[in-house]
Amino acid sequence: MIVLFMTEISIKAEELFHIGAFSVTNSLVLAVITLLTLLIVAVVLHKKIALVPGKLQSVFELLIEQLLGVMDSVFGNRHASEKYFPLIATVFLFIMISNWFGLLPIVGALGLHTVHDGHEVFVPLLRAPAADLNFTIALAIISVFAVQFFGILAIGFFKHFSKYFTLKNPIFTFVGLLEFVAEFVKIISFSFRLFGNVFAGEVLLIIIGFLVPYGVPLPFLFLEVFVGFIQAFIFAMLTMVFVAMAVNEESAH
């Protein structure tokens, strides 16, 4: 009789330890690792910056050129692109690198057997950060609030909120209220899009790895690399489009 055992898939990120009342989950650990990696790369590049770029610097110069080019086509001028570049580029790089780190073989495989609620469970030490709903909701809240903040900074408090609360015309009043509610729905939409894609990818890889461990996971891993890039790109692009709409002087359609 053959007994097959598949590792447990949990939708919640498993907690590893607490610091006081704050529980540190395995996805938080990998997110911090991503953060440290990006920081170290940034500091190294800064120290070795040269007029004739080496390989690492060329990669980042290419990234900056491409991203600024895409932002130019939405904002219209290079000055505005450079103003909002830090937020967009940070969101893009952080999500992309954290998604790609979530594909490393060690993630999800290295872990501890602990006793939880009476039965023994396997708790992985690392997990893709975007597979934790807390991470995606946090990023979504940052994006949506940054859009509001940039809107207020660019066109002033009253003009910005008059897009949502206006008494000019009963139709515009209603549409404005709907748009206001839609801002909160954007938080949910951003977070669930990223979470759904990354968590579903993880589940897919676990199941395929369980069914046929040799050879077959390869195309699925390529798919996940691609999805990781595309989801980061989409998150950044949507944030950028919303910033462009908020900074624009146009009133309700």
Place this chain on the structure above:
Amino acid sequence: MNPEVIKVMSIAFIMGVGTIAPALAIGWMGSKGVDAMGRNPEAAPKIQTAMILSIAFAEAIAIYALVVSLVLKFVE
């Protein structure tokens, strides 16, 4: 019918039905985008940006269905 059976069947049903409309929407948007790019190759970057954005919105609907079925399956 006991609740367990209904739960398992609904997990599959949600995914089956919930991805019909997003799939149609994405196919339609892709075809219109490619049409537009064929007519006006100069505007291709703008069209491509708008097309990718719209496809992301449509795909998000399918992801909502996926999340509901995932929650049903993995949360007691």
